[in-house]
Amino acid sequence: MTAWRRDFHAHLEAGFEEHRTSALVAERLAAWGIEVHRGIGGTGVVGVLRSGRGNLAVGLRADTDALEMPEANDFPYRSTIPGKMHGCGHDGHTTMLLGAARYLAETKNFDGIVHFIFQPAEEGQGGAQAMVADGLFERFPCDSVYGLHNQPGMAVGHYGIRAGAMMAGCGFFDLDIHGRGGHGARPESTVNPVVCGAAVVSAFQSIVARNVAPNDTAVVSVTGFTAGTAYNVIPERVSLRGTVRAFRTGTMQLVEERMRALATSIASGFGATAELAFREVTVPVVNGAAQTALIADAAAAMVGEAHVDRQRIPAMGSEDFSYMLAERPGAYILVGNGTGEAGGCEVHNPRYDLNDAAIPYGAGILAAVVEKELPRG
Ligand SMILES: [Zn+2]
Ligand SMILES: [Zn+2]
Numbered sequence: 179m180t181a182w183r184r185d186f187h188a189h190l191e192a193g194f195e196e197h198r199t200s201a202l203v204a205e206r207l208a209a210w211g212i213e214v215h216r217g218i219g220g221t222g223v224v225g226v227l228r229s230g231r232g233n234l235a236v237g238l239r240a241d242t243d244a245l246e247m248p249e250a251n252d253f254p255y256r257s258t259i260p261g262k263m264h265g266c267g268h269d270g271h272t273t274m275l276l277g278a279a280r281y282l283a284e285t286k287n288f289d290g291i292v293h294f295i296f297q298p299a300e301e302g303q304g305g306a307q308a309m310v311a312d313g314l315f316e317r318f319p320c321d322s323v324y325g326l327h328n329q330p331g332m333a334v335g336h337y338g339i340r341a342g343a344m345m346a347g348c349g350f351f352d353l354d355i356h357g358r359g360g361h362g363a364r365p366e367s368t369v370n371p372v373v374c375g376a377a378v379v380s381a382f383q384s385i386v387a388r389n390v391a392p393n394d395t396a397v398v399s400v401t402g403f404t405a406g407t408a409y410n411v412i413p414e415r416v417s418l419r420g421t422v423r424a425f426r427t428g429t430m431q432l433v434e435e436r437m438r439a440l441a442t443s444i445a446s447g448f449g450a451t452a453e454l455a456f457r458e459v460t461v462p463v464v465n466g467a468a469q470t471a472l473i474a475d476a477a478a479a480m481v482g483e484a485h486v487d488r489q490r491i492p493a494m495g496s497e498d499f500s501y502m503l504a505e506r507p508g509a510y511i512l513v514g515n516g517t518g519e520a521g522g523c524e525v526h527n528p529r530y531d532l533n534d535a536a537i538p539y540g541a542g543i544l545a546a547v548v549e550k551e552l553p554r555g
Contacts, residue, residue: 188257277537330516
């Protein structure tokens with residue numbers, strides 16, 4: 179598995195470009211006697227493995243894409259593609275699911291159907307939605323679906339999970355404020371959208387503090403403010419952008435409503451106009467109670483209860499596996515990637531690398547879930 183993983187790391191592909199990766203996945207699945215379906219949601223691959231006469235089906239999902247960022251590592255299997263790297267460990271996730279597939283194909287110690295879901299474009303490009311929209315669960319019905327992610331800072335051989343909301347939903351927004359441009363020395367003949375934009379940014383800080391319930395939580399981050407090109411010109415318009423995170427769809431909607439109300443009314447007070455464009459990037463990752471208990475029990479059977487955190491603190495980051503969990507009950511578990519030198523570097527850092535020592539724990543938990551969900555009679 180280490181050799182597969184390092185090969186994926188060197189020969190990475192970004193979202194919806196995973197042609198080599200999906201070809202290798204398909205080739206290996208077929209060699210192990212697994213039925214292969216390609217081109218689902220673009221470069222997605224689904225493998226189907228049956229054992230016994232049962233009709234219950236489990237979906238196991240891995241993401242396969244790399245990031246558009248340069249790699250700063252200098253080990254022999256570093257990225258061969260300038261400006262791109264496997265900076266989130268999806269090379270490892272792909273490998274873990276392949277490992278589970280090979281094990282299950284050889285041992286067949288289950289009764290039912292396994293769907294191995296190799297998903298493209300997890301990094302904000304909508305790969306999970308693409309597969310779901312392409313009929314993933316109609317063509318490959320699943321009674322439950324499971325996914326995982328490596329977790330730097332958590333020791334190898336440890337797992338983290340919680341029932342309910344585990345990761346936040348994500349929204350992106352663009353806000354255009356239109357004033358009236360003119361000479362920087364003649365403010366009385368202009369409507370300065372910079373002043374209006376500054377007031378809007380300040381007002382947005384009140385949404386989480388004053389509108390979101392204190393026992394709920396959300397993030398509103400303005401991350402871009404673009405205006406003007408000259409010292410002595412008051413610009414016509416200002417563009418703001420940013421991101422919102424929340425664990426509940428209703429909270430996300432509340433934040434969007436408050437942003438729109440504040441922006442339009444503040445702009446109106448300044449004699450400007452504001453237009454908010456808000457788009458959903460991911461819905462929250464919500465783990466089913468039964469599936470969370472099942473995968474946590476499977477993990478505890480492998481590594482001991484002390485190494486399974488069943489009350490993992492929810493993360494404000496997001497993950498598009500949420501769209502599969504919105505369709506089918508399931509769970510998403512974190513797999514320890516290690517601490518310190520070995521595996522402690524955060525994902526999306528140019529020096530990140532998936533810890534090969536974590537691979538058996540990822541492959542192992544995926545295989546164990548199948549044997550637990552689909553026990554032989
Ligand atoms: Zn990532
Ligand atoms: Zn990731």
